[in-house]
Amino acid sequence: ERTRVAIVGAGPAGLTLAHLLHRAGIETIVLESRSRDYIEGRVRAGVLEHQTAQLLYEIGVGARMRREGLIHRGIELQFGDTRHRIDFEDLTNGKSVVVYGQQEVVKDLIAARLADGLGLHFSCEVTAIDPETGSAPGSRVRYRDDGGVERTIEADFIAGCDGFHGPARAAIPAAELNVYDHVFPFAWLGILATSPPVSEELIYANHERGFALISMRSRTVSRIYLQCGVDEDPATWPDDRIWSELRLRLAAGVGKEIVEGPIFQKGITPMRSYICAPMRYRRLFLAGDAAHIVPPTGAKGMNLAIADVRVLARAFARYFAAGSIDLLDAYSETCLDRIWKTQRFSAFMTRLLHRYDTYDPFERRLQRAEFDYLIGSRAAAESLAENYVGLPFAETA
Numbered sequence: 001e002r003t004r005v006a007i008v009g010a011g012p013a014g015l016t017l018a019h020l021l022h023r024a025g026i027e028t029i030v031l032e033s034r035s036r037d038y039i040e041g042r043v044r045a046g047v048l049e050h051q052t053a054q055l056l057y058e059i060g061v062g063a064r065m066r067r068e069g070l071i072h073r074g075i076e077l078q079f080g081d082t083r084h085r086i087d088f089e090d091l092t093n094g095k096s097v098v099v100y101g102q103q104e105v106v107k108d109l110i111a112a113r114l115a116d117g118l119g120l121h122f123s124c125e126v127t128a129i130d131p132e133t134g135s136a137p138g139s140r141v142r143y144r145d146d147g148g149v150e151r152t153i154e155a156d157f158i159a160g161c162d163g164f165h166g167p168a169r170a171a172i173p174a175a176e177l178n179v180y181d182h183v184f185p186f187a188w189l190g191i192l193a194t195s196p197p198v199s200e201e202l203i204y205a206n207h208e209r210g211f212a213l214i215s216m217r218s219r220t221v222s223r224i225y226l227q228c229g230v231d232e233d234p235a236t237w238p239d240d241r242i243w244s245e246l247r248l249r250l251a252a253g254v255g256k257e258i259v260e261g262p263i264f265q266k267g268i269t270p271m272r273s274y275i276c277a278p279m280r281y282r283r284l285f286l287a288g289d290a291a292h293i294v295p296p297t298g299a300k301g302m303n304l305a306i307a308d309v310r311v312l313a314r315a316f317a318r319y320f321a322a323g324s325i326d327l328l329d330a331y332s333e334t335c336l337d338r339i340w341k342t343q344r345f346s347a348f349m350t351r352l353l354h355r356y357d358t359y360d361p362f363e364r365r366l367q368r369a370e371f372d373y374l375i376g377s378r379a380a381a382e383s384l385a386e387n388y389v390g391l392p393f394a395e396t397a
Ligand code: FAD
Pocket: 008, 009, 010, 011, 012, 013, 014, 031, 032, 033, 034, 039, 043, 044, 045, 046, 102, 124, 125, 126, 127, 161, 162, 163, 164, 165, 166, 167, 267, 268, 269, 287, 288, 289, 290, 296, 298, 299, 300, 301, 302, 305
């Protein structure tokens, strides 16, 4: 089999790339190791930046998001017992974010791909990636299909959209990559509960017992995160412990209004910052979590993945339309500019809002001063808001 671009991974990066390339008339095949049920049920991120949502609307996969997504015009920040609203519309000239689950975005993209009758193969695990075979068409991907048969796809290019643990990054010789890796000394316990959100907007709280975040998926389902230790087992968090810990960490008032409902999903998310550069080796291009991880506090992981493939799709479109490699050559640098700024923001939010057991009294007061500066200065609030709703996309042709 052969195609123009072989896409490894059907997460937000791979599926959005496939859709953008289809719109540009470029043929692709998407290979996904997991089943369709598995990836449509995988609970992850939930906040779409202003421009991410605009992009999904523009490319025709936003109809359900327009109906079911929740528009958020601000967030609440809490430090101890002090709460403060960051008003996005006021601070960013009218921008907002959309709360809509990542797996809903994935479902919508899968539906569009299948409706177009295009190549998307589930339960097909990529086992080898050869970024340059030396002969036309240039590169090769090997995979095991859903019946266990080994197959090969020849492609002009490979897009490694296979997440943090996928084979694409590993196919690049280590000596070709610069790796930046930072692991934070805590994790998040994340849950979904049938419980009406206590607040119209997300609440990010720094409490002496640790970070808490109240988010939502709908008017009846809450998504809640609590800071916990890195090695914790969700089994040590029975439902009543989760609810009582949440009440303790929320400022008086909100805590009382929480409606305890059945918790139907629990998981632990580690907190890490990771970048590998460059995001390209010969005919292989990495996008999304395959190349970088941000800690989730800034709600950026999925948004960054989609920003990468927007740049990559434009570069492929230019190459296939005009034979020009300039945008492909610029791909990594173009993306890394946004990625580093997003790492900065995600680390800033993480350090602002978590309990660090190692902090001395001076560092604790500095953290409080950072919060007081935010709530007292329009310039500081504008900076947070501008980043949260999303920095402008890169200008490429
Ligand atoms: P992925 O969504 O990881 O997609 C990669 C795909 O490649 C997967 O479907 C995988 O099955 C497939 N794949 C892997 N190996 C192979 C192979 N050999 N062959 C074929 N296919 C393969 N971000 C936030 O902003 N907020 C959050 O709360 C949040 N929570 C998260 C919780 C968890 C447990 C994880 C893992 C991530 C979370 N993130 C969160 C980050 C966010 O979900 C990711 O940034 C986003 O999924 C990146 O999209 P992607 O398409 O690059 O990668």
